[in-house]
Amino acid sequence: MPITVLVVDDQELMRMGLKMVLGAHPDIEVIGEAANGAAAIARAAELRPDVVLMDVRMPVVDGVAATTRIVEAGHGSRVLVMTTFDLDEHALGALRAGASGFLLKDTPPEDLVSAIRSVAAGDAVVSPKVTKRLLDRLIAEDPARTRDPGVLDVLTAREREVLEQIAAGRSNAEIAEQLYLSEATVKTHVGRVLTKLGLRDRVQAVVLAYETGLVRPGG
8 A cells, every 4th residue: 555645835836846756656645735734634634644744834724733633633644844944943843743753845855755654654754863953942042941840750760861862862772872771672761761751753752851851952
């Protein structure tokens, strides 16, 4: 079965270009498109695509609000946000809303296709290091972007250490080296961290680590 995709962008030329790029791959099928967030919500509910390729800044309903509605609907569609700037605060809003990651609009076609495949498989495609840089800036500018650190109390001391390492943008191999653990053990800890905190992926773990103050901007 091909990966089904809903393309959402307020620019018709962009939608056409994305459909052409994705249509060249037999394992990906564009099953619909939308020009604003309201239409995206309706089309996602109707078509239930595997992946929604979502623009952020759109009329009627923006991409962040649309992402929230689509994720909350529970149809299983995963959202991949496309933005113009890698430090776009709207991209962070989309991650908070449950998006599986974001890409820049000038991403090479082969990377876009790879990202869609990854998201469809349940992975996140945003580099935690990019997310860390975004959070460094936004939280430094607005310290009110916080959450109760008590949500981390469900974690063991080792799991908190692993979350700190995730927030630093380190891979499982790098965490294993840093904490003198095997990669298999690190993978187990990462899975427990995500499960206990109700997170979908490592990117959301980075966001939560910042919002609870476990990691500080510039740290």
